[in-house]
Amino acid sequence: MHLAYPAVLAALLFCTGLYGVLARRNAILVLMSVELMLNAVNLNLVAFDVWLRDTLHAGQALTLFTIAIAAAEIGIGLSIVLMVYRNRGTSDVDKLRDTAEGPAADDEASAMADKAAQEAAQKAEAAA
Amino acid sequence: MSHLAAAAEQGFLSPTGVEIAFLLVGIATLGAAVVTVTTKQLVHAALWLVVALGGLAVEYLLLTAEFIAWVQVLIYVGSVVVLLLFGLMLTKAPIGRSPDADSGNRWAALTVAVAAAAALVWVVVDAFRTQWIDLDGPAQGSTRVTGEFLFQHWVLPFEALSVLLLAALVGAIVLSRKSDNDKEQR
Numbered sequence: 001m002h003l004a005y006p007a008v009l010a011a012l013l014f015c016t017g018l019y020g021v022l023a024r025r026n027a028i029l030v031l032m033s034v035e036l037m038l039n040a041v042n043l044n045l046v047a048f049d050v051w052l053r054d055t056l057h058a059g060q061a062l063t064l065f066t067i068a069i070a071a072a073e074i075g076i077g078l079s080i081v082l083m084v085y086r087n088r089g090t091s092d093v094d095k096l097r098d099t100a101e102g103p104a105a106d107d108e109a110s111a112m113a114d115k116a117a118q119e120a121a122q123k124a125e126a127a128a
Numbered sequence: 129m130s131h132l133a134a135a136a137e138q139g140f141l142s143p144t145g146v147e148i149a150f151l152l153v154g155i156a157t158l159g160a161a162v163v164t165v166t167t168k169q170l171v172h173a174a175l176w177l178v179v180a181l182g183g184l185a186v187e188y189l190l191l192t193a194e195f196i197a198w199v200q201v202l203i204y205v206g207s208v209v210v211l212l213l214f215g216l217m218l219t220k221a222p223i224g225r226s227p228d229a230d231s232g233n234r235w236a237a238l239t240v241a242v243a244a245a246a247a248l249v250w251v252v253v254d255a256f257r258t259q260w261i262d263l264d265g266p267a268q269g270s271t272r273v274t275g276e277f278l279f280q281h282w283v284l285p286f287e288a289l290s291v292l293l294l295a296a297l298v299g300a301i302v303l304s305r306k307s308d309n310d311k312e313q314r
Contacts, residue, residue, distance in 0.1 A: 001147050003259040006191065007252040009154040013161055013180075015245035020165030022237030023230050028215045029170065032177050035208060036161050039184050042200075046193045050268050051261045057277040060269055061285070063196050064278070067203050068289050072296035074208050078215040079303040085219045094231050 006047035013040035027081045027091045031074060038070045146263060150190050157183030168229045170221040174212050181205050191261070193269030 013036055020033025042063045049059025085091045143151070160179035167173050181204040188197035267273070278286060 001144065001150060001191075001261045001263055003256040003261055004253050005147060005150050005154065006187065006261075007256055008249050009150075009158065009187070011248035011252055012158055012245055013184075015241045015248065016158065016161045016165055018244055019237050019241035022240060023234045024165065025228060025231040026170060026219075026221070028212060028219065028221070029165075029173055029229065031215075032173060032212060033165055035177065035204070036164065036180065039181060039204070042196075043184060043187060046188055046191055046196060046269070047261065050191050050193065050263070051259065053262070053268065056281050057268070057273070060193060060196060060274065061278060061282045063193075064199060064274075065285060065289055067196075067199055068293060071203055071208060072293055074211055075300045076296055076303070078211055079300040081215060082218055083303055091219045092228075 003047065003051055006043055010040045010044040010047070013037075013043070025092050025094050027084070027093050028078070030093060031077050031081070034077075035070060035074065038066060042066055146190055150187060153183050153186045153190070157187065166230075168225045168227065169223075170216055170226060170229065171213070171223060174209055174216060177212070178205055178209050181209070188269075191269075192263055192267040194267055195269050195271050195274040197269075 017033045017036030017040060020036065021030055024030050024033060045059040045063045045066070049057060049063075052059070081091050084096065088096065090096075157180050160176045160183060164173050164176040164180055167176065181200065185197045185200040185205070188194075188200060
């Protein structure tokens with residue numbers, strides 16, 4: 001098999017994931033795009049491992065490690081997103097601007113954050 | 129220098145059966161990935177991600193990395209996508225079309241992605257124009273081979289990885305647990 005096939009596919013998948021990370025607003029969709037990027041890297045690792053006929057099979061071992069680390073990452077990432085959603089009532093990365101510098105007045109921002117937190121708490125209690 | 133000999137025998141315009149299968153599955157995978165990052169229905173994005181990850185598992189099979197293909201199916205399609213769906217449900221994602229799924233910087237993101245894709249594809253094609261993967265002979269990623277190299281050469285990273293997974297598990301539990309202080313404040 002020509003080596004360019006898996007290499008080009010991996011490059012295109014990586015750029016698809018890159019677009020998703022930059023363009024998506026929901027944090028969970030951003031995590032999905034990160035998974036796409038990690039998978040593109042995995043495809044590259046496997047293809048070059050098979051190409052080089054490495055006796056240590058470093059590429060395939062590294063792919064297995066990447067898959068395990070991606071699973072850990074998605075677990076931690078989702079729990080962080082859930083905590084943010086519980087505290088703020090939203091998981092849109094565009095709206096999480098507490099640490100942004102800008103002309104927005106601090107009082108207004110903190111008041112809105114308090115209000116969102118109260119709403120989230122009420123929702124959580126209602127759900128429970 | 130077997131690669132050079134292989135390169136001399138094979139031509140650009142005579143793709144083998146494996147190459148054609150790889151190309152077709154690759155197109156399907158890439159299409160599913162594009163739909164994943166562009167669809168406005170959040171749950172559909174997770175389901176298209178299943179198609180993309182399953183297509184990648186088929187690509188691993190075509191590259192004779194069998195064990196990684198099944199690990200891909202088990203871990204990604206089996207658990208990561210289920211976790212993502214749980215996350216979507218727990219954050220009360222809208223089921224229908226949500227017009228604000230993409231943020232305002234979509235065109236900047238598209239520009240960056242297309243520029244990166246053009247640069248990467250150009251470099252990769254230019255660099256590996258004359259390289260062929262030799263897929264003949266015994267499979268290089270069968271379960272026996274994988275077990276042998278993993279537990280002969282990669283035991284220490286493997287064990288370290290189990291500690292990392294344990295730490296991630298504990299961290300996720302701690303992060304998602306409601307602390308007692310919160311209840312007292314309410």
